[in-house]
Amino acid sequence: MRVKVKAYADLQRYNPQKGEEFIVEIKDGSNIKNLMESLGLPDYRVMLILKNERMAKEEDLLADGDRVSFLPVIGGG
Amino acid sequence: MAFGYNGKILRVDLTTGEISVEEPEEKLYRRYLGGGTLSLYYLLRELKPKSNPLGPDNILIFCTSVVSGLSAPGFNKYTVAAKSPLTGGFGESEAGGWWGPELKSAGFDAIIIKGKASRPVYLWVHDGQAEIRDASHLWGKVTGDVQKSIREHLGDNRIRIAQIGPAGENLVRYACILNDLKHVNGRAGLGAVMGSKKLRAIAVRGKKNMEAFNKEAAQEIVKNVRESYTEDSAGLGRLGTARVAPILSAGGILPTKNFITGFFEKAEDIGGKRMEETILTGRGTCHGCFIRCKREVKAERPYEIDPIYGGPEYETIASIGSLLEIGSLEAIAKGNELCGKYGIDTISFGTTLAFAMECYEKGILTSKDTDGVDLRFGNYEAMLEFIERVARREGFGDLLAQGAEIAAKKIGKGAEKFALHIKGQPLPMHEPRGKKSLALAYALSPTGADHLENPHDPFFEKEGGLKDIHPLGILDPLPSLDLSIQKVRMFVYLQQYYNWLNSVGMCIFAAKPFGPFTITKLVDYTRAVTGWDTSLWEAVKVGERFANMARVFNLREGLSEKDDRLPERLHQPLEGGVLEGEKIDPKEFAQAREMYYGMMGWDPQTGVPSKYKLEELDIGWIIPQLVHTQA
Numbered sequence: 001m002r003v004k005v006k007a008y009a010d011l012q013r014y015n016p017q018k019g020e021e022f023i024v025e026i027k028d029g030s031n032i033k034n035l036m037e038s039l040g041l042p043d044y045r046v047m048l049i050l051k052n053e054r055m056a057k058e059e060d061l062l063a064d065g066d067r068v069s070f071l072p073v074i075g076g077g
Numbered sequence: 078m079a080f081g082y083n084g085k086i087l088r089v090d091l092t093t094g095e096i097s098v099e100e101p102e103e104k105l106y107r108r109y110l111g112g113g114t115l116s117l118y119y120l121l122r123e124l125k126p127k128s129n130p131l132g133p134d135n136i137l138i139f140c141t142s143v144v145s146g147l148s149a150p151g152f153n154k155y156t157v158a159a160k161s162p163l164t165g166g167f168g169e170s171e172a173g174g175w176w177g178p179e180l181k182s183a184g185f186d187a188i189i190i191k192g193k194a195s196r197p198v199y200l201w202v203h204d205g206q207a208e209i210r211d212a213s214h215l216w217g218k219v220t221g222d223v224q225k226s227i228r229e230h231l232g233d234n235r236i237r238i239a240q241i242g243p244a245g246e247n248l249v250r251y252a253c254i255l256n257d258l259k260h261v262n263g264r265a266g267l268g269a270v271m272g273s274k275k276l277r278a279i280a281v282r283g284k285k286n287m288e289a290f291n292k293e294a295a296q297e298i299v300k301n302v303r304e305s306y307t308e309d310s311a312g313l314g315r316l317g318t319a320r321v322a323p324i325l326s327a328g329g330i331l332p333t334k335n336f337i338t339g340f341f342e343k344a345e346d347i348g349g350k351r352m353e354e355t356i357l358t359g360r361g362t363c364h365g366c367f368i369r370c371k372r373e374v375k376a377e378r379p380y381e382i383d384p385i386y387g388g389p390e391y392e393t394i395a396s397i398g399s400l401l402e403i404g405s406l407e408a409i410a411k412g413n414e415l416c417g418k419y420g421i422d423t424i425s426f427g428t429t430l431a432f433a434m435e436c437y438e439k440g441i442l443t444s445k446d447t448d449g450v451d452l453r454f455g456n457y458e459a460m461l462e463f464i465e466r467v468a469r470r471e472g473f474g475d476l477l478a479q480g481a482e483i484a485a486k487k488i489g490k491g492a493e494k495f496a497l498h499i500k501g502q503p504l505p506m507h508e509p510r511g512k513k514s515l516a517l518a519y520a521l522s523p524t525g526a527d528h529l530e531n532p533h534d535p536f537f538e539k540e541g542g543l544k545d546i547h548p549l550g551i552l553d554p555l556p557s558l559d560l561s562i563q564k565v566r567m568f569v570y571l572q573q574y575y576n577w578l579n580s581v582g583m584c585i586f587a588a589k590p591f592g593p594f595t596i597t598k599l600v601d602y603t604r605a606v607t608g609w610d611t612s613l614w615e616a617v618k619v620g621e622r623f624a625n626m627a628r629v630f631n632l633r634e635g636l637s638e639k640d641d642r643l644p645e646r647l648h649q650p651l652e653g654g655v656l657e658g659e660k661i662d663p664k665e666f667a668q669a670r671e672m673y674y675g676m677m678g679w680d681p682q683t684g685v686p687s688k689y690k691l692e693e694l695d696i697g698w699i700i701p702q703l704v705h706t707q708a
Contacts, residue, residue: 008327009320009349012311020311020350044541047557048328048655055655071328073542074321075533075590 001028001064003035010072014041032068033058047073080290081606082106082143087185087207089200091274092133092192096207098185107609108695110580110619111142111186113169116158117626119189120167121699126633130162130266131248131273133193139180139239139279140187142582144606146178146364147287149299151587151594152602153178153364156262156579162250163266163425163480164500164525166631166640170253170267172239173363173584174260176281179237183283190274199227199240199278204285212277217243219418220258221385227280240278241268242420244468248272249478251425251503255417259371259387260363263422265502265524266480290608298602303367306593313586314360314369316349318391322399323348329654330511332504333399334454335431336497336646339508340654343404347394351406358384363584370586374410380461382410386417392528395506396427397460401434408457412464419468425480428503430463432481433473435495441488448472497644500525500636504644507533510651510659513560514568516666517673520641521572523627529585531571533557534564536590545589548596548613549574560665565672576620622694624677625686633702638684641670 006021007014015022016039026035032049036042036058049056050069062068084106086099109115116138128134137159145152155177161168180188184205197212215223220242228236237256245252245268252268255261262268271277289295308314325331326344333341345351352372361371372388389397389409397403397412416423436442437452444451448466450459450473466474476484481503485496497504502525509515518530534557536542543554549570555563574596578588581603588594594602600613631640643661650658675681678690688700 008324009316010309010312013309018310042539042541044539044543047324047535047538050327050655053655069327071324073535073538074324074328075536 001026001062003062003065004067005035005039006067006069007039007041008069008071011041011045011070014039026062029061031059031061032056035062035068036070041070045073047071079103079106080288080608081147082186082287083181083184085185087188087202089188089190089207089209090192091190091194091198091209091276094209096209106143108619109622111140111145112154112156112171112580112582113158113576114580114619114623114626115142115187116140116156116169117167117623117630120158120160121626121630121702124160126702127635128160130160130165130168131269133274135160135270135273137190137267137270137274137276138187139190141177141181142186142580144603145582146181147289147295147606148365149295149602150302150366150368151584151592152582153366154582154584155180156582157254157267159267159270160634161265161267161502161524162248162269163502164636166500166525166634166636167523167627168265168267168270169524169579170262170264171579171582172254172256172260172262174237174256175364176237176239176256176260177582178364179281179283181283181287182285183281184285188279190276193273194275197275197277199280200276201231201280203282215277216246219243220255220420221383221418223278224258227278231280233282236280236282238278238280240420241271242418242468244420244478245269245272246277247468247470247478249421249467249470250480250483251422251429252420253422255420258385258417259361261422263424264527266422268420268422289606291605294605295602298598298605302593302598306367311350316353317360317370317372317388318349319347319352319372319389319394320349321391322394323350325508326399327655328511329651329656330508331399332395332506332508334402335400335435335495336504336508338653339511339651339656341399341402341404344399346404347398347406347409352388355406356382356410357388361387366584366587368586368592376407376410380407380411382407382414386414389413389423392506393423393427396424397430400427400431400506401460402454403457403460405457408461412460415461415464419464421464421468424505425503426464426467428497429477429481429484430460432485432492432496433477436488436492439495441490441492446473494645497646498526499642499644500640502526508651509643509647510661511656512557513661514564516560516643516647516661517565517568517669518572520643520666520670521673523624523631529575531568531575532585532590537567542590545595546571546574549617558659560661560669562672565669565676569673569676570617573617573620573624576623577616580619580623618694622696625691625694626696626699628679628684628686629691629699629702632685638682641684
């Protein structure tokens with residue numbers, strides 16, 4: 001299946017295709033944690049995960065066409 | 078011989094014109110280090126309790142630290158401190174740039190300014206000397222003109238100038254102090270204190286190189302820090318602090334429409350990426366720093382924006398952008414330039430204007446009150462117009478110039494609930510309902526609502542992020558929305574860590590968890606520079622010393638636990654965004670505050686430090702000041 005990923009600002013370094021938004025091919029039945037592993041994106045760098053514009057958890061299963069956003073940790077300043 | 082610092086403090090009495098130099102003993106430096114802590118040492122000793130913050134008795138202090146100003150990333154900050162005209166309590170604000178390091182090269186670690194000049198003056202500090210000079214011809218001019226004029230007159234383009242603008246001259250309660258026109262001591266209204274003394278600027282220049290005790294060790298640490306820094310391809314250096322606006326909006330915690338909601342539909346339009354694509358012309362930095370988080374912007378249409386004032390930081394983008402529902406980056410950048418020209422804190426101005434806009438939309442204010450201006454949210458022309466009117470204190474701008482708290486009292490009619498301030502300090506641009514230690518930070522910061530009291534909760538939700546603060550003894554991750562006793566403990570430790578950073582003039586963006594300087598390396602660096610056999614224990618004890626000194630200062634000035642509160646809005650649910658419905662539960666907050674007092678060694682009900690705690694911190698000499706709390 002294919003999911004559309006948005007890795008905001010600081011997290012772009014985990015996008016193999018460069019840029020903020022990109023498509024990832026991932027095997028059926030994967031969850032968000034699997035997606036993060038495939039990108040090499042460590043959990044402690046993520047402040048919030050959104051799936052189809054709603055808050056999501058790493059255990060949430062993905063479906064073809066889902067949009068997943070990763071928001072980097074922001075801590076003041 | 079002192080290493081890392083000069084051992085000299087400049088004293089200036091503007092009433093008498095007397096200038097002298099104090100040479101404190103080494104132990105004083107070691108006990109208080111610099112920044113807010115060393116400033117509090119002098120304020121508590123020399124400022125008469127209950128002095129008028131805008132009267133000649135107030136004392137204005139510019140203070141570097143024992144280790145700042147050598148060539149290390151982040152170690153370039155200096156503190157300005159005084160009694161705050163916004164809060165009536167301890168006021169301090171830090172700024173980076175080159176001014177602090179230049180002051181040390183000029184031979185001084187701090188400047189203590191008393192009295193009031195009979196006419197406008199500026200201070201010229203150079204190579205171990207200081208002169209008070211006439212500034213009558215500079216009074217009323219915008220900051221860019223004043224900097225140019227002083228540099229030309231003194232014939233040196235490398236002179237560093239910290240100054241107020243017309244807003245400070247006119248005692249706008251949230252006037253700021255700027256150096257190099259773009260590094261700002263923004264908060265607490267210290268520009269008004271400087272204006273009340275008729276001191277327009279402090280120009281500094283020096284040729285002395287500060288020496289480290291162990292130069293090779295200090296250089297090796299800086300080299301290691303540099304090598305450990307792996308910059309994100311689209312992180313702070315490339316996109317600046319401005320990059321966080323769209324992130325926070327997507328996360329439901331971008332202060333929008335006077336904190337009614339945390340989601341702003343135009344957030345992408347005002348973020349760092351959009352800035353890069355449109356008005357960004359360069360990236361700037363501070364003394365000794367490779368992170369380059371500062372912005373340079375330029376535009377000709379729809380507004381001509383002068384690049385000398387730098388580009389807007391995130392705090393400005395939110396405070397005169399999303400908070401007012403303004404989605405034009407050009408208008409925000411113009412507002413940033415105008416606040417720089419006139420010397421206005423963008424945060425306090427934005428929060429005060431947001432208050433007025435909400436009053437206007439709720440019918441508490443009408444166009445008759447606002448000089449005929451349609452003060453609806455989103456009106457960016459009104460935002461730009463009122464910066465100048467606030468600075469000149471014209472019409473409705475005169476009311477806004479007093480800050481949200483006083484303006485609300487004068488307006489009445491229930492306006493108070495829309496004035497978002499703590500202790501009179503308008504709220505900065507982070508949302509406590511989405512990261513709950515911030516509720517404690519805002520309510521308990523001695524300077525009123527402050528977003529730099531501690532690194533925020535999202536860093537510490539996962540084991541991986543916690544590694545940075547293991548040296549403090551914080552070992553368990555906690556959710557951002559948690560406000561349990563474990564969160565209070567985490568906050569107490571992190572607050573003392575940040576109090577230490579403020580005392581040594583360290584930028585939060587260069588230190589962990591943001592930047593490359595680890596907690597251990599910060600200690601190692603202090604050892605290498607000063608030659609002292611010091612430790613993290615001694616360092617965080619200075620942080621705790623600061624917290625207690627500031628607490629006692631506020632208590633003697635009449636503040637109490639009643640002022641350690643949140644605006645009612647933060648106890649209401651967030652509207653819209655992914656965190657819709659989230660709020661700070663009043664009971665949970667009250668319990669957390671009690672736990673904080675208790676952990677600090679303060680009375681759990683009144684927040685008064687115990688005498689034994691003050692003795693333990695080696696500041697028993699301030700115990701007699703607690704008697705003023707009864708007054």
